[in-house]
Amino acid sequence: MEIAQLYDLAEPPVGAELDASALVGEWVNSNADTRSIARLTIFESDGKLLARVFGIGPKGLIDWGEAELEIFSSSPSSSTPSGFTGYYDFGFAETEIKGMIMKGLLVFAQFHRFKDDSQRADYFVREYFSLFHGKF
């Protein structure tokens, strides 16, 4: 088994595929004044994990549409999901999204690369999202 660090030296998770249910739900930005993403919905469809992202616009939310997510666990031997990645191509820009669950909080990073001639710098945003659970 090849490794790039000792951490890679692990027995694969036994049997089950990653259970994505811990990621599923409505995630809301902890910052009510964000100028970035207000919320995202993660859901399963046809055996795939998908996200639907809503950006903050000047006149309300902007629906980014759906993106398929790749799921990441917490270790090579774990079947517990701990993160995901996804990708949007808007034509004028492309955006990678990368999420990581930390103590129930979604640490959500965005990587924006502009493809138009606007001379805007590629940039990074990192924010926190909590799962709307309706319990409290």
Add this chain to the structure above:
Amino acid sequence: MLEFKQISHLDSVLTNPATRTLRANDLLGRWLNTNRETTGIAECNIERQGERFMISLVGVGSKGPIEWPRVEGKLLANLDEEGGQRAVAVSATFEFSFMKSETYIRLNRGVLVVVFYNTFLDNSSRANYVTREFFSRSA
């Protein structure tokens, strides 16, 4: 009229040339994992070659250090304030025959934070995984 999908796409800071390299040199140097017992990445080196930022990592191996391939990092303006200071972040992808590691690197109050999204490309059935490690500047 600029196209956008969120208001931050229109942030005037993004068209300021200085934003692209803001405090980038703060990332340079040799960084050591704050956890001496790590079984992950022991060391991160960031060098500047003109306008290019080169990243090299050293993994902890069973028989000694494992040198990761040296790659060029992509600078990203950072709209976040980290400890009251705004500085660029860097993304870099390391490719092995059996694994790909997509990383992003940023500074937070003097600590280098690296997040790894590791995808196995072999048939080992190991789960793809995400980790985060912290590095302090080597004395």
